[in-house]
Amino acid sequence: xxxxxxxxxxxxxxxxxxxxxxxxxxxxxxxxxxxxxxxxxxxxxxxxxxxxxxxxxxxxxxxxxxxxxxxxxxxxxxxxxxxxxxxxxxxxxxxxxxxxxxxxxxxxxxxxxxxx
Amino acid sequence: xxxxxxxxxxxxxxxxxxxxxxxxxxxxxxxxxxxxxxxxxxxxxxxxxxxxxxxxxxxxxxxxxxxxxxxxxxxxxxxxxxxxxxxxxxxxxxxxxxxxxxxxxxxxxxxxxxxxxxxxxxxxxxxxxxxxxxxxxxxxxxxxxxxxxxxxxxxxxxxxxxxxxxxxxxxxxxxxxxxxxxxxxxxxxxxxxxxxxxxxxxxxxxxxxxxxxxxxxxxxxxxxxxxxxxxxxxxxxxxxxxxxxxxxxxxxxxxxxxxxxxxxxxxxxxxxxxxxxxxxxxxxxxxxxxxxxxxxxxxxxxxxxxxxxxxxxxxxxxxxxxxxxxxxxxxxxxxxxxxxxx
Numbered sequence: 308x309x310x311x312x313x314x315x316x317x318x319x320x321x322x323x324x325x326x327x328x329x330x331x332x333x334x335x336x337x338x339x340x341x342x343x344x345x346x347x348x349x350x351x352x353x354x355x356x357x358x359x360x361x362x363x364x365x366x367x368x369x370x371x372x373x374x375x376x377x378x379x380x381x382x383x384x385x386x387x388x389x390x391x392x393x394x395x396x397x398x399x400x401x402x403x404x405x406x407x408x409x410x411x412x413x414x415x416x417x418x419x420x421x422x423x
Numbered sequence: 424x425x426x427x428x429x430x431x432x433x434x435x436x437x438x439x440x441x442x443x444x445x446x447x448x449x450x451x452x453x454x455x456x457x458x459x460x461x462x463x464x465x466x467x468x469x470x471x472x473x474x475x476x477x478x479x480x481x482x483x484x485x486x487x488x489x490x491x492x493x494x495x496x497x498x499x500x501x502x503x504x505x506x507x508x509x510x511x512x513x514x515x516x517x518x519x520x521x522x523x524x525x526x527x528x529x530x531x532x533x534x535x536x537x538x539x540x541x542x543x544x545x546x547x548x549x550x551x552x553x554x555x556x557x558x559x560x561x562x563x564x565x566x567x568x569x570x571x572x573x574x575x576x577x578x579x580x581x582x583x584x585x586x587x588x589x590x591x592x593x594x595x596x597x598x599x600x601x602x603x604x605x606x607x608x609x610x611x612x613x614x615x616x617x618x619x620x621x622x623x624x625x626x627x628x629x630x631x632x633x634x635x636x637x638x639x640x641x642x643x644x645x646x647x648x649x650x651x652x653x654x655x656x657x658x659x660x661x662x663x664x665x666x667x668x669x670x671x672x673x674x675x676x677x678x679x680x681x682x683x684x685x686x687x688x689x690x691x692x693x694x695x696x697x698x699x700x701x702x703x704x705x706x707x708x709x710x711x712x713x714x715x716x717x718x719x720x721x722x723x724x725x726x727x728x729x730x731x732x733x734x735x736x737x738x739x740x741x742x743x744x745x746x747x748x749x750x751x752x753x754x755x756x757x758x759x760x761x762x763x764x765x
Contacts, residue, residue: 401479402470403471403472412510413474415475
């Protein structure tokens with residue numbers, strides 16, 4: 308469990324997406340290969356710090372999971388803390404994701420909060 | 424010239440009122456409010472803790488200045504509610520802030536004054552030329568046993584202070600006063616702290632703050648009238664008011680820093696949150712006296728002079744504006760948010 312979480316820290320603590328220099332597409336979670344350009348694609352990491360817009364959301368076990376779109380077109384699924392509706396503007400927040408039992412490690416990562 | 428280059432604050436949006444806590448324990452809310460001068464306190468969300476709030480405060484401090492995070496050479500997080508007993512909060516914060524890997528780091532613990540100790544360490548390291556910038560963060564989800572008097576004030580919040588050269592507020596001088604005074608403590612593996620009740624007053628809070636402040640004034644030739652503002656640790660609203668008058672400061676000079684009334688005692692962030700409330704409105708050449716207090720016990724006193732650079736520094740959203748946006752919760756939700764029920 309610990310190595311799996313550790314490998315994702317970089318991408319969870321901040322929104323680090325993939326950008327294909329060949330076709331201009333953005334992906335989150337990050338990808339090694341651009342599915343459009345295949346081997347011709349040149350994929351780079353890019354950090355997204357913009358505000359996002361809620362395209363849609365659902366409630367799972369009391370948690371709001373939203374599809375969020377950023378200005379550059381990147382879309383990501385993430386939990387939103389607070390009241391939202393479709394079209395709400397959100398910004399990233401650093402939160403707990405969970406813990407591996409009382410004695411285990413605590414997972415942290417990016418969630419989103421509505422902009423007031 | 425070394426001092427505060429930037430600052431960031433984070434206060435969780437939830438609040439519980441003194442009336443709601445008093446309702447559970449069948450106590451007189453008005454008497455408590457009168458005794459403590461505190462009306463409500465900040466409560467974290469279910470997924471917030473000392474580390475998450477420290478990251479939020481740190482992000483604000485860095486975003487307000489054009490400094491690449493890799494230039495920060497030291498990260499210290501002061502708290503008495505670190506999420507791990509062994510595994511530094513500062514590592515989580517450094518990673519989230521994108522500071523890289525080559526930085527000095529440690530978690531500090533000295534009750535409510537750990538983060539001012541962190542500022543002193545950063546100041547010394549900048550002065551010694553070891554680092555260009557140092558980040559000291561005070562963050563706490565204050566613990567209180569249900570039904571204890573502390574429950575009315577134990578709040579949550581974080582403050583990040585970025586220390587370096589060419590500051591918006593110069594640290595002109597700093598002095599510490601430390602002694603072995605057991606006024607408040609938490610033994611290993613105990614979930615809640617214990618305290619000496621009234622003993623936390625005269626031999627602890629007042630003696631340490633007054634001694635540190637007086638020594639600072641004596642050693643560096645200040646008097647109370649040299650300071651435009653003063654901020655002291657805020658376990659409640661009455662203690663800082665009383666210590667201010669003992670040192671010759673009127674209510675006006677401490678008013679801008681008295682966040683405790685609406686967010687409670689944010690422990691390691693407490694006196695620094697007050698400092699940020701003052702920095703939000705201070706003008707060049709105004710001087711601030713900052714004196715923290717950490718149980719156990721010690722006080723760090725600072726003479727801080729605001730520089731011209733503050734005029735170009737982005738201060739919005741100001742701390743007093745941040746506290747206005749809040750959601751009130753009842754005692755049951757409070758227990759859930761504090762993870763006392765799961």
